[in-house]
Amino acid sequence: MTTPRKVTSLDVAKRAGVSRSAVSRVFTPGASVSARTANKVREAADALGYRPNVLARAMLTGKSKIIGLVVAYLDNHFYPTMLELLSEALERQGYHVLVFMASHSASDIEDVVSQILDYQVDGLVLASVALSSDLADRCRASGVPVVLFNRMLETDGELAVVSDNRAGGRMAAEHLVQLGRTRIGHIAGWEGASTQRDREAGFMEGLRTASLGLFAREVGDFRLPRAQDAARRMFDTDTRPDAVFVANDYMAFGVMDVLRAEFGLSVPEDVAVIGFDDVPAAAWPAYALTTIRQDTQAMVAATVDALMAEIDGETFASPSPLPVTLVKRRSA
Amino acid sequence: MTTPRKVTSLDVAKRAGVSRSAVSRVFTPGASVSARTANKVREAADALGYRPNVLARAMLTGKSKIIGLVVAYLDNHFYPTMLELLSEALERQGYHVLVFMASHSASDIEDVVSQILDYQVDGLVLASVALSSDLADRCRASGVPVVLFNRMLETDGELAVVSDNRAGGRMAAEHLVQLGRTRIGHIAGWEGASTQRDREAGFMEGLRTASLGLFAREVGDFRLPRAQDAARRMFDTDTRPDAVFVANDYMAFGVMDVLRAEFGLSVPEDVAVIGFDDVPAAAWPAYALTTIRQDTQAMVAATVDALMAEIDGETFASPSPLPVTLVKRRSA
DNA sequence: CACTGTCTTGCAAACGCATGCAGGGGGAGA
DNA sequence: TCTCCCCCTGCATGCGTTTGCAAGACAGTG
Known part of the structure; x- marks a missing residue:
């Protein structure tokens, strides 16, 4: 068993003959690095198989690049479809989906949300799940934007994307x-x-x-x-x-x-x-x-728009209910 | 907008009149803490709404408590079912599932796995996806146990759970x-x-x-x-x-x-x-x-057994193919 | 009362990275 | 050639934890 010691930015730095900061900057889009060092660093990184540790980065920046999804009925095909679309859309933005099953007792949704927050998710989408409004408060208190998918709350003010x-x-x-x-x-x-x-x-x-x-x-x-x-x-x-x-x-x-x-x-x-x-x-x-x-595509699009906006600190109003269409087949 | 400053273990420590270490130990099962301080700490933690930051913990311990799942066809109901079962089973063990869509080009599976490793997942399950064996090597090099679900590799030695x-x-x-x-x-x-x-x-x-x-x-x-x-x-x-x-x-x-x-x-x-x-x-x-x-239940059970064992450092042999049964209905 | 052993507890270092700050180097302009 | 300025880079610090180590507290024993 080879010891799988993790290769850190310091290793890359040493090999490239630069400082850790330089390495970090190379992997931070929009940072100021000369082309020459960027090349050296990239080369060393490739050779060593280095990739930045998302978790460590998350600690500093406070952005974990993960979105929590709590979902109840996966046997209703509407939700797997939604999950697939959502995951793909988020991946395109550099995010990923952490799944939480709210399967059964409606009460442990409380518990589930706590667990989610432990992961420092950047956002939360609740699909088909009843969110008590004080729970919503707790999330907002943690600074985590939450959007309800296919559900609305009485007490509005909650971000919700629904069809008409x-x-x-x-x-x-x-x-x-x-x-x-x-x-x-x-x-x-x-x-x-x-x-x-x-x-x-x-x-x-x-x-x-x-x-x-x-x-x-x-x-x-x-x-x-x-x-x-x-x-x-x-x-x-x-x-x-x-x-x-x-x-x-x-x-x-x-x-x-x-x-x-x-x-x-x-x-x-x-x-x-x-x-x-x-x-x-x-x-x-x-x-x-x-x-x-229901236009699932549009619904998830609205969802990620809302999430991204809220994560960027903008406040985002719930989009108006998305249009639905009657599709006639043979059952009626 | 209230400032949602994060409440850290230090805050709790101060309020309870103890050190950070004490707080940490209270939340670490099996650590040596007196009942008295444990109570003080728990009280303070509740008052402040403190919960340990999983990410920070992950950095030290190297265990992120997250399992990566890459999955291809979510429209085939076999996989949502499997996902639901898997997620529930892992939650019971304190883990959660990070989803990755391997939707399309088989080549970017390479890319997907890289992204997964960036999250320092503790394990990886590949459902219905062809894993090149050098990719498997890279995962093992990173010390991440990977188990194939419903797929086997020519070159065995890979952990795989399949039906017969x-x-x-x-x-x-x-x-x-x-x-x-x-x-x-x-x-x-x-x-x-x-x-x-x-x-x-x-x-x-x-x-x-x-x-x-x-x-x-x-x-x-x-x-x-x-x-x-x-x-x-x-x-x-x-x-x-x-x-x-x-x-x-x-x-x-x-x-x-x-x-x-x-x-x-x-x-x-x-x-x-x-x-x-x-x-x-x-x-x-x-x-x-x-x-x-296929006994999906048994398959995911075997999968999490394998994962847990490998995470604990034990090496685990692929279970033998799980038994299948003919269920007669009317189509034949 | 002194000594030893067992529990608790705090200190400080570490995990891997990002980023403000200040200094160094080089190019451009005069 | 000199000056100014800007672009790069390194240093050091901090993010929120866990954990080895050593010291303190306390009880039990002779």
């Missing part, structure tokens, strides 16, 4: 009534989520405009089994809905499955189904799910 | 012949992957045992569109296969879609389809995909 969920809900309703459906149900996600509330509010608006009421309502909590139970409850009845707006695609798949497999209903003939998100699988022919598309 | 892909391939073949299928095709993943080679090798073995040959073969590179093209090529012919083994579930979904939607074939009546992985969607009634299940 209300408009999306309205579009869903309009599409369904335009199709001539009248017995329209809704399967809700977790009711603590602003996303859910806005989507449903918009949906109700849309129905009301058409002088329709909600025919049935169940809640699926954004979880697959719960959504399926919700569907079972909703359709185990004499007069069934002829359309249902499901609060996200992930649940919609589960709902379509029980409609077809357990009730022998066909979509969209017997019942139209419309989802929300437009995750990749929505386009798969097996579901061909009509849905309200 | 060969056995899995064999099981797929056996199941298909047992079903009486005779014109059996294979849609391969990326041929650079050991996973692919092993699955196919096992599959061929299984066919050979039954005195059958491969009826058709196309490659889908583990990507959805490519897999669909592969399926089109394979079935746009007079005598079609009556069964196909697809190298992973993700591609299998795409294949089933084109078979049904474009060729009007029904699965499994016209053609039996069998996949590999058993991702959650495989259980969805729309696909009800018969598949070879």
